[in-house]
Amino acid sequence: TPTVRFEDVHFAYDPARPVLQGVSFTIPAGKTVAVVGPSGAGKSTLSRLLYRFYDLQGGRITIAEQDIRTVTQDSLRRAIGIVPQDTVLFNDTVAYNIAYGRTGASQAEVEQAARAAHIHAFIAAQPKGYDTMVGERGLKLSGGEKQRVAIARTLLKNPPILIFDEATSALDSANERAIQAELASAAQNKTTLVIAHRLSTVVDAHEILVMEAGRIVERGTHAQLLAHG
Numbered sequence: 001t002p003t004v005r006f007e008d009v010h011f012a013y014d015p016a017r018p019v020l021q022g023v024s025f026t027i028p029a030g031k032t033v034a035v036v037g038p039s040g041a042g043k044s045t046l047s048r049l050l051y052r053f054y055d056l057q058g059g060r061i062t063i064a065e066q067d068i069r070t071v072t073q074d075s076l077r078r079a080i081g082i083v084p085q086d087t088v089l090f091n092d093t094v095a096y097n098i099a100y101g102r103t104g105a106s107q108a109e110v111e112q113a114a115r116a117a118h119i120h121a122f123i124a125a126q127p128k129g130y131d132t133m134v135g136e137r138g139l140k141l142s143g144g145e146k147q148r149v150a151i152a153r154t155l156l157k158n159p160p161i162l163i164f165d166e167a168t169s170a171l172d173s174a175n176e177r178a179i180q181a182e183l184a185s186a187a188q189n190k191t192t193l194v195i196a197h198r199l200s201t202v203v204d205a206h207e208i209l210v211m212e213a214g215r216i217v218e219r220g221t222h223a224q225l226l227a228h229g
């Protein structure tokens with residue numbers, strides 16, 4: 001598992017309106033760092049830059065000390081799994097949606113892999129259960145069910161680096177807690193960036209960064225940040 005480092009990262013979609021204004025942090029190999037803050041703070045932009053969806057305009061991002069500008073897009077995609085905030089599924093079966101990206105995998109192979117990796121836990125939405133869910137079509141699913149499928153798809157890829165961008169935001173609170181516990185266990189020994197709206201939804205992080213208007217304004221453990229109010 002690699003270390004991920006953001007060093008004085010600057011970025012703007014529109015040159016007149018800076019979005020990230022010098023962001024630095026390190027996710028030690030195999031650890032989880034969470035970024036919390038109000039919407040519009042620039043949290044999702046961090047994940048898009050790490051995935052090199054956009055090029056940064058200042059500073060640098062490294063994975064295992066290697067500047068991501070020198071890494072091919074293909075190997076970045078292999079190294080990083082994103083569970084995005086708004087998942088778009090194909091209007092095909094859940095099994096197909098999970099297999100997407102694993103070229104040549106049959107539905108049976110995908111189901112086998114999913115079971116082996118305990119990924120069915122992410123798909124089996126009560127009261128439907130795994131066997132019904134896996135045959136359903138993506139567009140029929142609720143927001144929470146789509147998020148479970150997106151999580152399963154990303155975990156099946158088994159990447160060394162994970163990004164959870166408000167990955168449980170479409171779930172009701174009981175399901176959110178259950179899935180969060182599963183995510184925390186999936187993130188063990190992976191280098192993980194968790195993006196969340198509220199501090200209360202992040203517990204298990206090595207460090208939590210509070211972001212406002214493109215800057216990190218506070219950082220610490222969950223207990224330290226709670227103590228500060």
Ligand code: ADP
Nearest residue numbers: 013014019037038039040041042043044045046
């Ligand atoms: P957060 O994840 O904290 O809600 P974002 O990183 O999504 O914040 O957005 C930070 C700022 O960048 C916001 O002002 C948002 O409107 C703007 N922004 C996000 N994506 C784009 C885009 N694709 N084009 C232009 N502006 C964007």
Ligand code: ADP
Nearest residue numbers: 048051053077082083084087088100101154157
């Ligand atoms: P795969 O895991 O099959 O290689 P991708 O890496 O292309 O798939 O994408 C994984 C998921 O992350 C998809 O749902 C995709 O829509 C989403 N995604 C890809 N790039 C970004 C990005 N820059 N920001 C947010 N979501 C993204």
